[in-house]
Amino acid sequence: MKDNQANSPTGLFKLLTATSPNKVFFSILLGSLAGMAYAVVVPLILLSLQPALSRLMQPEFESSYWLLGTFEITSPTQAFYYFSIVMFILLCRVTSETMVAQTSIDATVGLRKKLYKRVSQLPIQSLEQIGQSRILTAMNNDIARVTEGAAVFPNILVASATLFGMLAFLMYLKLEVFLFIVAIIIFGALTYRIPLFFGQKYMARSRNSFDGIQEGMRGLIYGAKELKLNQQKKQAFLEESLHAYEEKFRAAQKRGRFYLSAGMNYGTLISFFAIGIVTYIMANYYGLSQNNLQGIVMVLLYITGPMAALTSLVNNIIMARIAAKKLDKLLQEMPIEETSDWSEAIDCQQLHVKGVEYIYPAKSSEDKEFHLGPVDLTLHRGEVTYLVGGNGSGKTTLSKLLSLHYVPSKGSICFDDQAVTNLNREACRQSISAIYSDFYLFTKLYGLAPDELDQRAAENLKELGLDEKVTIHDGVFSTTDLSAGQKKRLALLVTYLEDRTIYVFDEWAADQDPSFKDIFYYQILPELKRLNKMVIVITHDDRYFHLADKVVKMENGQVAQELTKDMLTQQASDNHEDNQAVGKHRREEAHADG
Numbered sequence: 001m002k003d004n005q006a007n008s009p010t011g012l013f014k015l016l017t018a019t020s021p022n023k024v025f026f027s028i029l030l031g032s033l034a035g036m037a038y039a040v041v042v043p044l045i046l047l048s049l050q051p052a053l054s055r056l057m058q059p060e061f062e063s064s065y066w067l068l069g070t071f072e073i074t075s076p077t078q079a080f081y082y083f084s085i086v087m088f089i090l091l092c093r094v095t096s097e098t099m100v101a102q103t104s105i106d107a108t109v110g111l112r113k114k115l116y117k118r119v120s121q122l123p124i125q126s127l128e129q130i131g132q133s134r135i136l137t138a139m140n141n142d143i144a145r146v147t148e149g150a151a152v153f154p155n156i157l158v159a160s161a162t163l164f165g166m167l168a169f170l171m172y173l174k175l176e177v178f179l180f181i182v183a184i185i186i187f188g189a190l191t192y193r194i195p196l197f198f199g200q201k202y203m204a205r206s207r208n209s210f211d212g213i214q215e216g217m218r219g220l221i222y223g224a225k226e227l228k229l230n231q232q233k234k235q236a237f238l239e240e241s242l243h244a245y246e247e248k249f250r251a252a253q254k255r256g257r258f259y260l261s262a263g264m265n266y267g268t269l270i271s272f273f274a275i276g277i278v279t280y281i282m283a284n285y286y287g288l289s290q291n292n293l294q295g296i297v298m299v300l301l302y303i304t305g306p307m308a309a310l311t312s313l314v315n316n317i318i319m320a321r322i323a324a325k326k327l328d329k330l331l332q333e334m335p336i337e338e339t340s341d342w343s344e345a346i347d348c349q350q351l352h353v354k355g356v357e358y359i360y361p362a363k364s365s366e367d368k369e370f371h372l373g374p375v376d377l378t379l380h381r382g383e384v385t386y387l388v389g390g391n392g393s394g395k396t397t398l399s400k401l402l403s404l405h406y407v408p409s410k411g412s413i414c415f416d417d418q419a420v421t422n423l424n425r426e427a428c429r430q431s432i433s434a435i436y437s438d439f440y441l442f443t444k445l446y447g448l449a450p451d452e453l454d455q456r457a458a459e460n461l462k463e464l465g466l467d468e469k470v471t472i473h474d475g476v477f478s479t480t481d482l483s484a485g486q487k488k489r490l491a492l493l494v495t496y497l498e499d500r501t502i503y504v505f506d507e508w509a510a511d512q513d514p515s516f517k518d519i520f521y522y523q524i525l526p527e528l529k530r531l532n533k534m535v536i537v538i539t540h541d542d543r544y545f546h547l548a549d550k551v552v553k554m555e556n557g558q559v560a561q562e563l564t565k566d567m568l569t570q571q572a573s574d575n576h577e578d579n580q581a582v583g584k585h586r587r588e589e590a591h592a593d594g
C-alpha cells in the first residue's frame with residue numbers, strides 16, 4: 001500500500017505477491033494450465049465433428065468402444081482425452097481459485113491489521129483532524145475492494161491464456177481470419193477504454209460522496225435522541241446531509257454503472273461483430289468451405305467467453321483502483337508519530353511546563369485559529385492542581401499537552417530535568433492515566449497483570465458504589481451499559497488499577513450526584529495525594545477550589561492566575577469572614593426592620 005503501490009494494477013497485484021508469493025505463483029501456473037487446457041477442448045470437439053480436421057489425429061484407425069455394452073463411443077481415445085482434459089481443468093481451476101481466494105483473504109486481513117497499526121501510531125491531533133468517518137470507511141469498504149480487485153489478476157491470466165490458445169488454433173485454421181481478429185481485439189481494447197474512462201470518473205465521484213454518507217450515518221445514530229425531539233431538525237438534517245450525499249452517490253453511481261456496462265458489453269459484443277464479418281463477408285471473400293467456416297466460427301464463439309471475462313474483471317480492477325487511491329490518500333495524511341516503540345515507564349517527581357504553545361489551525365477562512373500559551377507551570381507529586389476557567393479557555397488543550405497526547409508547537413515539557421522528546425515520549429506516557437470527557441470504556445481490563453486483579457477490582461467497585469451493578473470476572477466487566485456517571489466511575493476504577501504517577505481528570509465529577517461529588521473531592525483526590533500522585537483536575541466546581549494545592553486559572557489560552565495553597569486558604573478564610581460579615585449585616589438589618 002505504501003508509496004502508491006496499490007494505485008496501479010501492478011501495485012494491486014504486488015499486494016497479493018507480497019502476501020503469499022508461492023500461492024500466487026502456483027495459482028497462476030494452474031490457472032494458465034487450465035486456460036491452455038480450455039484452448040484444447042474446442043479443437044478436440046471439432047475433431048470429432050469435422051473429418052476435415054482429422055489431420056491432427058487419425059480417427060479412422062480407431063474402433064468404437066461399447067460402454068456397459070449399451071453406449072457406443074465412436075472415438076474412445078479422443079473421448080478419453082476430452083474427459084481427462086475437462087477433469088484437469090476442473091482440478092486446476094478449483095485449486096487456483098482457492099489459492100487466490102486464500103491469498104486475497106490473507107491480504108485483506110493483513111491490510112486491515114496494517115491500518116489498525118497506522119491508526120494506533122497516529123498522533124491524536126491527526127486523528128481528530130482526519131475524523132472517524134474516513135478511517136472507518138477505509139477499514140470497512142476500501143480494503144475489501146482493493147483485495148477483491150487484486151484477486152482477479154489470476155483470472156485475467158487464465159482468460160488471457162485461453163484467448164492466446166484459441167488464437168493460436170485460429171492461426172492454424174486460417175491466417176487471414178486470425179489477423180483480422182487480432183486487429184479487432186486491438187481496436188476493441190483501445191476504443192473500449194473510452195466508456196471505461198468515464199465510468200471510472202463517475203465511480204470515483206460516487207466513492208467521494210461515501211465519506212459524507214458515513215458521517216451522516218453517524219449523525220443519524222449518535223444524534224438519534226436530538227433528532228427524535230425535533231421534526232424540522234430531523235427533516236433538515238436528512239435532506240441537507242444524508243439525502244444530499246445519497247443523491248450525489250446515486251447520480252454518480254448510475255452514470256458510472258452505465259458507462260461501465262456500456263464498455264463491458266461493447267467489449268463482449270465486439271467479438272460477435274467479428275463473427276458476423278467473418279461469416280457474412282470473409283467466408284465469401286476467401287471462399288471458405290462449410291467445414292472450415294464452422295470450425296472458425298466455433299473458435300470465435302469460444303473466444304467470446306474469455307473476452308467477456310476479461311472485460312468484466314476490469315470492472316473489479318477499476319473499483320479497486322478507486323479504493324486504493326482513497327486508501328493511499330488517507331495513508332499519506334496519516335503521519336506516524338515519531339516515538340520509540342516499546343519502553344519502560346519514565347517516572348518523575350516534578351513536571352515542568354516551559355513556554356509551551358499549541359495552535360489549532362483555522363479550518364476555513366471564516367474560522368479563527370486557537371492559540372494556547374506560552375504557558376509556564378510546575379506541578380509536583382503529592383499535589384492536586386485544579387485547572388479552572390471559562391468554556392473554551394484552553395483547559396482541555398493544556399491538559400492534553402500535560403498528558404502528552406498533544407505535542408507542543410513551541411516550548412517543552414520536562415519530567416524532572418528530562419525534556420520529553422520523540423525518543424522518550426512513549427516511556428513518559430506510561431506514567432500517566434487520564435479520563436477525558438470523551439473517554440472510551442473498554443469492556444475488559446486490558447494490559448493489567450491478572451494477579452488478584454478481580455479481587456482488587458471488586459474492592460474498588462464497592463468503594464465506587466458499583467458493586468451491585470457490575471461484577472468482574474477474569475478482568476471482564478459483566479456490563480458497561482450504565483448511566484453516564486456510573487460509566488465514569490468505572491473509568492476511574494480502571495485508572496486506579498493502572499496505578500500511574502500522573503492523573504488527569506477532565507470534568508470527571510460533572511456527571512456525579514452531589515454526594516459522590518463530595519466523595520470525589522473530599523476522599524478520592526486526597527487519597528491519590530496521600531499515595532504521592534500528581535493529580536490534575538479540570539473543574540468548574542468552585543465550591544471545592546479551596547481543597548486544591550494549586551489552582552491554575554485559564555483565560556483565552558493563557559494562564560491568567562496561579563493560586564497556591566496559602567493564597568487559597570487565605571481566600572477561603574476571607575470568603576468565610578465576608579460571609580459572616582454579610583450574615584451579621586443582614587441580621588442587624590432584619591432586627592432594625594423588626
Ligand SMILES: Nc1ncnc2c1ncn2[C@@H]1O[C@H](COP(=O)(O)OP(=O)(O)OP(=O)(O)O)[C@@H](O)[C@H]1O
Pocket residue numbers: 128360361370389390391392393394395396397398
Ligand atoms: N479538536 C479541535 N480542533 C480545533 N479546535 C479545537 C479543538 N478542540 C478545541 N478547539 C478550540 O480550542 C479552544 C479551547 O478548547 P478547550 O477544549 O481546550 O477549552 P476548555 O477550556 O476545556 O473548554 P470547556 O470548559 O468548554 O471544556 C476552543 O475555543 C476550541 O475552539
